[in-house]
Amino acid sequence: MSTTLRINGKSHQVDLPDDVPLLWVLRDEVGLTGTKFGCGVAACGACTVHIDGEAVRSCQVALSDVWGEVTTVEGLGTPDAMAAIQQAWVEHQVAQCGYCQSGQIMQAASLLAENPAPSDAEIDEAMQGNLCRCGTYPRIRAAIHAAAQKMQEA
Amino acid sequence: MTLTTSRRGFLASAAAAAAVLYVGVRPNGALAAGSAPAQLNPFVKIGADGTVTAIVKHFEKGQGPATGLTTLIAEELGVSMEDIRYEFAPSDAARYANLAFGQMQGTGGSTAMANSFMQYRQAGAAAREMLIKAAAEAWGADAAELTLEDGILKGAGQEAPLAEFVAAAAQMEAPPEPRLKDPSEFRLIGNPQVKRKDSLPKTNGTAMFAMDLHLPDQMVAVIIRSPRMGGLASGFDDAGAKEIKGYIRAAVLPNQAGVAVYAEDTWAAFQARDAITVDWDFSNAEHRSSDQIREELLAAVNAEPEYNVTGADHAATTEQIEGAAKVVEQTFYFPLLAHAPMEPLTCTIEADADGGVTLHDGCQFPSGPHMAMAQIFQLPMDKVRINTMFAGGSFGRRATPTADYQVEAALAFALTDRSRPVKLVWSREDDITGGYYRPAVAHRVRVGLDAEGNITGWDHRIAAQSILKGTAFESMMVHGGVDHSSVEGAADTPYRIPGQFTGLSDVAKATPVLWWRSVGHTHTAYVMEVMLDEAARAAGRDPVAFRLALLEGGGADQQRLAGVLKLAADKGGWGSAPEGRSQGIAVHKSFGSYVAEVVEISGNADDGVKIEKVTCAVDCGIAVNPDVIKAQMEGGIGYGLGHAMRNEITLTEGVVDQFNFPDYEPLRIGDIGAIEVHIVPSAEMPTGVGEPGTPPAAPALANAIAANGPRVTELPMILNGVSFV
Numbered sequence: 001m002s003t004t005l006r007i008n009g010k011s012h013q014v015d016l017p018d019d020v021p022l023l024w025v026l027r028d029e030v031g032l033t034g035t036k037f038g039c040g041v042a043a044c045g046a047c048t049v050h051i052d053g054e055a056v057r058s059c060q061v062a063l064s065d066v067w068g069e070v071t072t073v074e075g076l077g078t079p080d081a082m083a084a085i086q087q088a089w090v091e092h093q094v095a096q097c098g099y100c101q102s103g104q105i106m107q108a109a110s111l112l113a114e115n116p117a118p119s120d121a122e123i124d125e126a127m128q129g130n131l132c133r134c135g136t137y138p139r140i141r142a143a144i145h146a147a148a149q150k151m152q153e154a
Numbered sequence: 155m156t157l158t159t160s161r162r163g164f165l166a167s168a169a170a171a172a173a174v175l176y177v178g179v180r181p182n183g184a185l186a187a188g189s190a191p192a193q194l195n196p197f198v199k200i201g202a203d204g205t206v207t208a209i210v211k212h213f214e215k216g217q218g219p220a221t222g223l224t225t226l227i228a229e230e231l232g233v234s235m236e237d238i239r240y241e242f243a244p245s246d247a248a249r250y251a252n253l254a255f256g257q258m259q260g261t262g263g264s265t266a267m268a269n270s271f272m273q274y275r276q277a278g279a280a281a282r283e284m285l286i287k288a289a290a291e292a293w294g295a296d297a298a299e300l301t302l303e304d305g306i307l308k309g310a311g312q313e314a315p316l317a318e319f320v321a322a323a324a325q326m327e328a329p330p331e332p333r334l335k336d337p338s339e340f341r342l343i344g345n346p347q348v349k350r351k352d353s354l355p356k357t358n359g360t361a362m363f364a365m366d367l368h369l370p371d372q373m374v375a376v377i378i379r380s381p382r383m384g385g386l387a388s389g390f391d392d393a394g395a396k397e398i399k400g401y402i403r404a405a406v407l408p409n410q411a412g413v414a415v416y417a418e419d420t421w422a423a424f425q426a427r428d429a430i431t432v433d434w435d436f437s438n439a440e441h442r443s444s445d446q447i448r449e450e451l452l453a454a455v456n457a458e459p460e461y462n463v464t465g466a467d468h469a470a471t472t473e474q475i476e477g478a479a480k481v482v483e484q485t486f487y488f489p490l491l492a493h494a495p496m497e498p499l500t501c502t503i504e505a506d507a508d509g510g511v512t513l514h515d516g517c518q519f520p521s522g523p524h525m526a527m528a529q530i531f532q533l534p535m536d537k538v539r540i541n542t543m544f545a546g547g548s549f550g551r552r553a554t555p556t557a558d559y560q561v562e563a564a565l566a567f568a569l570t571d572r573s574r575p576v577k578l579v580w581s582r583e584d585d586i587t588g589g590y591y592r593p594a595v596a597h598r599v600r601v602g603l604d605a606e607g608n609i610t611g612w613d614h615r616i617a618a619q620s621i622l623k624g625t626a627f628e629s630m631m632v633h634g635g636v637d638h639s640s641v642e643g644a645a646d647t648p649y650r651i652p653g654q655f656t657g658l659s660d661v662a663k664a665t666p667v668l669w670w671r672s673v674g675h676t677h678t679a680y681v682m683e684v685m686l687d688e689a690a691r692a693a694g695r696d697p698v699a700f701r702l703a704l705l706e707g708g709g710a711d712q713q714r715l716a717g718v719l720k721l722a723a724d725k726g727g728w729g730s731a732p733e734g735r736s737q738g739i740a741v742h743k744s745f746g747s748y749v750a751e752v753v754e755i756s757g758n759a760d761d762g763v764k765i766e767k768v769t770c771a772v773d774c775g776i777a778v779n780p781d782v783i784k785a786q787m788e789g790g791i792g793y794g795l796g797h798a799m800r801n802e803i804t805l806t807e808g809v810v811d812q813f814n815f816p817d818y819e820p821l822r823i824g825d826i827g828a829i830e831v832h833i834v835p836s837a838e839m840p841t842g843v844g845e846p847g848t849p850p851a852a853p854a855l856a857n858a859i860a861a862n863g864p865r866v867t868e869l870p871m872i873l874n875g876v877s878f879v
Binding site: 017020021024027028029031032033034035036037038039040041043044046072073074076077078082086089090093094095096097098099100101102105123124125127128130131132133134135136137138139140141 | 420495496582786814
C-alpha cells in the first residue's frame with residue numbers, strides 16, 4: 001500500500017508492505033544510503049536516524065509505524081554547511097572505515113539536543129549502543145565535547 | 155609517407171586535445187610517462203585543467219592509504235592536499251602488484267605504505283621535473299631556476315599554474331631518476347595537520363560503500379549456507395517464499411555450497427530466505443564441537459612437536475630447563491574469532507556491453523576474485539573488471555585466498571540470464587556464522603631461570619590450524635612444513651632468549667580459517683609477553699628492566715624494541731600508578747613496526763576491571779601521516795582489547811553457536827578510557843601501522859590484571875575469571 005513519509009523536509013510516496021523496516025525503505029526505495037545496515041537487530045546503531053528529533057534504530061521501525069518527520073545523516077547538514085557535530089567529526093578526524101559514523105553522528109546529535117554539555121560518563125551512556133569496529137571511541141568522545149562547546153559558544 | 159606523417163600529426167594533436175599527463179612505472183619498474191594510461195601503470199594523472207589525481211593501488215578500509223599514497227604524490231609533485239584527488243586503481247596485477255606479494259595486487263600484511271613509498275614518490279617527482287622542464291622550455295629559462303609549489307610554477311621572473319604545461323609535459327619522456335626531496339624539505343610527509351582525504355564523505359553520508367551501490371534493474375541475492383561447515387545443498391522447498399512480495403526465485407549453487415535466493419530488494423531477499431527450507435548432505439561436514447577442538451590442540455602442545463621451527467636443539471633446551479633453579483610453566487588457549495567488519499560482506503556483478511563482467515566490491519585482494527571470475531565466466535583476464543569501492547572495515551576478512559564471497563556472487567550471477575546485475579548481500583548472521591575465523595591456537599611454554607633470575611631455557615610449543623597451507627600463498631609463506639603465520643612473533647622474536655626452542659604442530663580442521671588483524675601475532679604476542687611477565691615475577695625483577703636486559707647489546711632490531719618500551723613506560727608513568735590503579739606493559743614487533751603499550755586499570759578481576767588508560771609508543775619508520783598512525787594505534791588497541799575481553803566463536807557438533815552482536819559482543823565506548831599515542835621520530839623506511847597496534851594490547855591488559863589478580867592464560871577473559879565494569 002502507499003504511504004507518505006516526510007524525510008529530510010521532503011515528502012516521499014512509497015508503495016511497500018507495512019512491515020518493511022524504515023532502514024530498507026530509506027536505503028532500497030528512497031535511495032538514501034547514508035543510513036547503514038550493520039546487524040538488523042538494533043545491536044549496533046549503524047542505522048540510527050531521527051524521528052521527530054528522537055534517535056531511533058531504523059531497522060526496528062516498521063514503515064507503518066513511522067510516527068513523524070524522519071531525519072537522516074543526509075538531512076543533518078549539507079556538504080557545504082555541515083552541522084556542528086559533523087564539523088567536529090571532521091576536525092577530530094573520527095572516521096576510519098566510516099561505515100558506522102552516520103549512526104554515531106545521529107546518536108550524538110540527539111544527545112547534544114538533550115544535554116548540551118555531556119560528561120564523559122554521559123557520552124558513554126548515550127553512545128553505548130553504537131558500535132565502531134575500527135575503535136574510534138576516544139575520538140567520538142573528543143568530537144562530542146568539541147561540538148558541545150562550539151554549540152554553546154554559538 | 156603521407157599516411158605516416160598524417161598519423162603522427164593526428165597523434166600529436168590528439169594528445170594535445172586530451173592533454174593528460176600520466177606518470178607511473180612500466181612492469182619492469184622503470185619510470186614512465188605518457189598521455190594514455192595503456193602505456194604504463196600510472197600512479198598520478200594530471201588533466202588539462204591541472205586537476206591532479208593520485209591513483210591508489212590499495213583499497214581503503216579505514217587504514218588510510220587513500221590519504222597516505224596521495225600524500226606521497228602531493229609532496230613530491232608540489233601540490234597542496236586540497237588540490238589533489240584520488241581514485242582507486244583498476245584490477246591489473248601486471249601494473250598494480252603489491253611489491254610485497256610478488257605478482258598479485260592486494261592489500262594486507264600492513265604493507266600498503268611500505269611497498270608504495272618509493273614508487274609513489276618517484277612518480278610525483280618525475281611529474282614535477284617534467285612540468286618544470288616544459289615551463290623552462292616555454293619561458294626560455296634554466297630548469298634549475300624553477301620551482302613547483304602549491305601547483306604554481308615559478309622562476310625566471312615568471313609564474314603560472316601547472317595546468318599550462320600539462321600538454322607539453324605529456325609529450326616528454328619520464329626522467330629515469332628524478333630527484334626526491336630530502337626529508338628536511340618535506341611539507342606534507344610527517345605533518346600532523348594533514349587531514350584524511352575521506353573524512354568529509356564519511357561524515358556527511360555520501361561515501362559509497364559496496365553495500366550502498368544500487369544499479370538500475372539490479373536483483374539482490376542472499377545465500378542459504380550450510381549450518382555445518384562443509385555441508386552440501388541437495389534441494390530446497392520455496393513454497394513459503396512465493397508468498398513474499400519481491401521474491402524472484404532460488405537456485406542451488408553449482409558447487410552445492412548453498413542456495414541462492416533472488417529478490418527485488420534486500421528486505422524481500424531476507425524474508426524469502428527465512429521461508430525456504432534446504433535439504434543438506436552433512437556426510438563430509440564438520441561434526442566436532444569446539445571443546446573437542448580445544449582438547450586436540452592442548453594434547454598437541456603436550457606431545458613432541460611436529461616441526462622444529464628454528465632448528466634449535468630441543469634436548470639441550472629441555473636439559474637447561476630441567477637443571478634450572480626455577481621453572482615457570484603455562485599452557486594457553488585462544489578461541490576461534492570472527493572479524494565482524496561493520497559493513498557486512500557484499501558485492502555486485504554486472505554484465506558489460508563487450509561480453510565482459512564488472513565486479514563492484516570493497517575489494518581487498520583484486521587478483522583473487524579477478525582470476526576466479528575469469529575462470530567462472532570463461533573470460534580472458536582483460537574482460538574482467540573490478541571497481542574498488544570503500545570497504546566498511548575488513549580486519550582481514552575481505553582477503554580470503556578463496557575469494558569466497560566474490561565467488562558466491564559470481565556463481566549466483568552465472569545462474570541467471572545475466573541481463574540484470576546481481577548484488578550479493580550478507581547479513582550479520584551470515585558474517586558471524588560464515589567461517590574464515592582466526593584459528594583456535596594452543597601454546598605451552600616452559601621457562602627455566604637460574605638462581606640470579608636469568609633465563610636458561612625457553613621451550614615453546616604451538617599447535618594451530620595452518621592458515622596458509624593449501625592456498626596461493628603456501629609457496630611464499632610455508633617453508634619446510636612450517637606455516638610462518640602460526641609462529642611469527644615467537645620464533646623470530648627480537649628478544650635474545652638463551653636456549654629458545656619453538657615447536658609447531660599443525661592440527662587440521664574442517665572450519666575455514668583466515669588471517670585476522672595481526673595474524674599470528676594475535677596469540678604469539680600474548681604468550682611471549684605474559685610469559686616474560688611471569689618470568690620477571692619469578693625472578694623478582696621489574697617487568698620493564700627484565701625485558702630490557704634481554705634486548706641489551708643487540709642490533710637495531712633490539713634497540714628499536716627497547717626504544718618504544720622505554721618511551722611507553724616513561725609516558726605511561728610506569729611504576730607510579732595512582733592509588734587504586736594497576737598497570738601492565740607489553741611490547742611487540744610485527745609487520746616491521748615496534749609497539750609498546752601500558753594499560754592502566756582500576757578495580758580487580760572479582761569486582762570488575764575498568765580500562766582507564768592506554769599509553770602507546772610506536773616506531774614505524776618515517777611517519778607519513780602521523781594522525782592516521784595515531785588513529786590506527788587507537789583502533790588496533792581497541793580491537794585487541796575487545797576480543798580478549800569478551801569474544802569467542804564456538805561450535806556445537808559443527809554448528810556455530812553465535813549469530814550476531816548480542817552474542818559476539820564487541821568493544822563498546824564505555825569499555826575504554828583515554829588512549830595516548832607517541833610516535834618515535836625516525837628516518838627509517840616506513841613500515842606497517844594497520845596491525846601492529848593490536849598484538850601488545852591484550853597481554854598488557856592481562857599483565858595489569860595479574861598485578862592484583864589472576865593470571866589469565868585462556869581467552870576470552872570474561873569466561874576465565876575476569877569481570878569488567
